[in-house]
Amino acid sequence: MRRALGSVAVCLLACAGAQAAVDAGPAAAPRLEFTPLQAGTYQLQAIQPVQDATLLDEHGHPVQLRALTRGKITLLTFFYSYCVDPLGCPFARETLGMLRDRILREGALAREVRFVAISCDPTTDTPNVLARYAQDVTGDSGFEWRFITARSVPALLPVLDDFGQDVSVDVDAQGRASRALHHMLKVFLIDPRGQVREIYSLAYLQPEVMLNDIGTLYLERHTSSSAR
Amino acid sequence: MRQSSQRAVVLASVLVCFGMALPSAFADETCNSPYISSLIKGQEDFVHVWTLGVEGLGDGSDKLVTIDANPASKNYGKVVDSKSVGRRGEAHHMGFTDDRKYLWAGGLDDSRIYVFDVGTDPSKPKLIRTIADLPAKTRFVGPHTFYALPGRMLIGNLSNTADKGGVTGMALYNNKGSLVTRYDMPTATIGGVKGDGYGYDVAVNPAKNVLLTSSFAGWQNYMRELGDVIKDPEAMKHFGGTMVVWNLKSMQPTQVLSVPGAPLEIRWSLAPGQNWAITATALTSKLWLIRQGEGGSWGASEVATIGNPAQVPLPVDISIAADGKGLWVNTFMDGTTHYFDLTDPEHPKETYHKKIGTQVNMISQSWDGKRVYTTSSLLAHWDKKGADNEQFLRAFNWDGHTLTPAFEVDFTKEHLGRPHHMKFTAKANQSRTLAALVR
Secondary structure (H helix, E strand, O other), X not given: OHHHHHHHHHHHHHHHHHHHHHOOOOOOOOOOOOOOOOOOOOOOOOOEEOOOOEEEOOOOOEEEHHHHOOOOEEEEEEEOOOOOOOOOHHHHHHHHHHXXXXXXXXXXHHHHEEEEEEEOOOXXXXXXXXXXXXXXXXXXXXXXXXXXXXXXXXXXXXXXXHHOOOEEEEEXXXXXXXXEEEEEOEEEEEOOOOEEEEEEEHXXXXXXXXXXXXXXXXXXXXXXXXXX | OHHHHHHHHHXXXXXXXXXXXXXXXOOOOOOOOOOOEOOOOOOOOEEEEEEEOOOOOOOOOOEEEEEEOOOOOOOOXXXXXXXXXXXXXXXXXXXXXXXXXXXXXXXOOOOOEEEEEOOOOOOOOEEEEEEOOHHHHHOEEEEEEEEEEOOEEEEEEEEEOOOOOOEOEEEEEEOOOOEEEEEEOOOOEEOOXXXXXXXXXXXXXXXXXXXXXXXXXXXXXXXXXXXXXXXXHHHHOOOOOEEEEEEOOOOEEEEEEEOOOOEEEEEEOOOOOOOEEEEEEOOOOEEEEEEEOOOOOEEEEEEEEOOOHHHOOOEEEEEEOOOOOEEEEEEOOOOEEEEEEOOOOOOOEXXXXXXXXXXXXXXXXXXXXXXXXXXXXXXXXXXXXXXXXXXXXXXXXXXXXXXXXXXEXXXXXXXXXXXXXXXXXXXXXXXXXXXXXXX
């Protein structure tokens, strides 16, 4: 784990100069200068319910978002396969990869957690593209990490709107779309009933905290189950 | 449908090869929530001013006034838009949502919250939502600070529905405008200091997992004539004298700090390695430093005097430099802005001051610190009377030594009202939302 974190830090340092050139903001990896609270010692508020939508899975089959955000603890993010921003999708993927490894070591927890990544660019990120991408990212871990797309941009827009996920495209002087896609990195923690319970933007994307938040939802579920 | 599909195909054809995500930043220009994206590090295009309506002036209602602030524009220094909300409710502060596309603005009297779309066309903000359920759902009154968290807005309030005194709390809404939960300000003794339950500003340091809150006064005081409040010894007892350290994750108070004299705006220095925030106390005219000690707990200490406290200069707004090494402080009563060198935050040193007008309240600076904007109004009942009741936005250029006037807007002459809080936006020259491109 420490080695993995170290590799991320090295990557971020190496990429810092390039980042400064493309964005005016003082982009930086999240800092963790505190000891995270133990899982189960705090509450996560119900921020909003996830609305259902019909999307496409890695095999080109229609899939309901409801089915991907209920029944398990879900970490959901928006991405696109060709994103190269070191503090964008690749950073989220690296962070989620580390989390997945930690969760797999927890045994029982791994069966109750899934990751869902929805492409912001459904035409480029076809099911075939996503199937290859998924294989690269997830390997054969057996962990449920789904890569989802949509039939079209219009089919995707209600989902983006529901999550408040802004996506924009650079245009030229004539208003024609260029080749640059922007989105604010956010990862949504969703409980098994489909309620968003935490939202991590870059400043919040701290793996130790995320793991404890997942643990908090896990304990919440099992404590309430045993109470019944 | 076919047209939409065709546009989607066109769009898809360009979404290849290159992409970037806009990261959230650790500070805005320079005092916004650290979770807000899209910093304006260059020239801002517009200054939005949340303006209190004045009876008999224009339509008499609160309004969001937009002023062109780009020297390259033909409309530089002019009012380019004014959106009235159709009533007067003591317009006060505003805050962007995390994606910077919406501006939430509150009324301290009627507790209404207005949500303006400033992302689609910042030159013409559009009122898209009014939230009127704050008192009924939270029992809080007087939404003051609007502080973006990812996907939601944390609102620091000033008062309560029961007695309209200073005991209050915070409300958390999601970005769709639905209440998520409420938090009472502590009245218990925590860390040896008793909480007074008062509220005002909220400010987060994500790296420390710390939320700081400050304290002012309730509706009974801020909606009363200032002269009457000062002459009423009982009323003067009802000002906040504490700050609270919260665990941001659990939203539980971990320490109450004694900071007498109504600590108002809170500014974190978020430079890497820094572990402090600063505030100014309105009634005692002091700068206080809130700093984390060796053991991890937080302490508050008085570090500087602002003007002559005996004359009650009433420090109101402060604005910290992006590098945390300088601080503007406005003192309302003498209409003066002060610049403090914060290189050593334990010993701030005033290096410059300038009289801005008969009264001055808010101050905002650009990220590079080269442009400084001030407005005149504090509260409808606290502003000066007669000829001293100047109502303006005055913009300056700052070269590190002197403030040079850039432009000003006379809000009385323009029939606008009392200008209070300011926020900047920039035109989206280079990008369009996915939704706009598909339409």
